[in-house]
């Protein structure tokens with residue numbers, strides 16, 4: 001084989017398909033895409049609210065499918081994203097599954113998600129986790145619709161053939177802990193004395209936007225932004241300093257008005273939500289102009305740069321913690 005001419009060897013490899021298995025750099029089928037919330041997606045959601053009951057809530061999720069992977073119900077190769085609507089008076093029945101999920105609240109005030117017996121009230125910009133195998137249900141006792149972005153590691157669990165799910169006996173779980181209990185115990189730079197983590201998930205399941213926003217405002221007042229990221233923070237499990245859940249990391253960043261970011265890429269494809277402000281992100285050859293409540297995706301290893309016309313806040317999530325745990329995560333900043 002060693003004296004086989006290069007061209008003949010390449011032709012042989014092409015024939016047996018080896019070349020596609022180990023690529024020199026990530027070759028994702030995912031493409032950059034943006035979903036215009038107020039201009040398009042919201043009207044679809046509200047139509048779904050009239051046609052489908054919350055009891056069928058699983059089917060009332062508007063899947064944000066990456067146009068580069070039709071029929072696969074995923075937004076990156078590793079992650080699922082969808083928008084879920086709960087109308088006034090509705091309850092999404094309690095259940096649990098091995099897939100880890102996050103909720104990022106897009107609109108509505110005062111609906112709740114309950115996780116393992118504790119409710120969290122949902123406000124726009126709040127980040128809530130329902131980790132693997134935790135009981136969860138949602139309810140809306142207000143007079144306005146509530147919409148959140150669901151992010152799940154469905155493709156990862158599918159890859160590993162590790163999916164389990166179970167419905168609860170009752171529609172809503174019994175409330176066994178008062179409102180705000182987890183945040184007081186675990187989310188105040190303190191931990192209960194003698195407490196030891198029993199899972200890989202954060203004991204805090206609700207990260208209110210008001211706290212996150214205040215932290216970013218102070219950072220923006222106090223110093224210069226990172227050239228690529230602006231002022232960017234990651235959500236943590238306070239018991240470990242790691243990500244809130246083992247497979248999904250989440251981030252919030254503030255871009256000052258007039259920010260023109262330097263090019264950046266990393267191996268974790270990211271789903272991004274504009275919370276405040278306006279700007280654009282050039283992803284590869286594609287320019288994505290965003291405004292509040294728009295959602296967009298930056299595929300793995302695709303060079304991108306953010307710019308903001310007014311002070312902007314972007315939420316994002318990705319599979320970075322999983323890649324880091326496996327020693328696979330890489331990043332590159334353009335040298336200018």
Ligand SMILES: [Fe+2]
Pocket residue numbers: 095096097101136
């Ligand atoms: Fe669920």
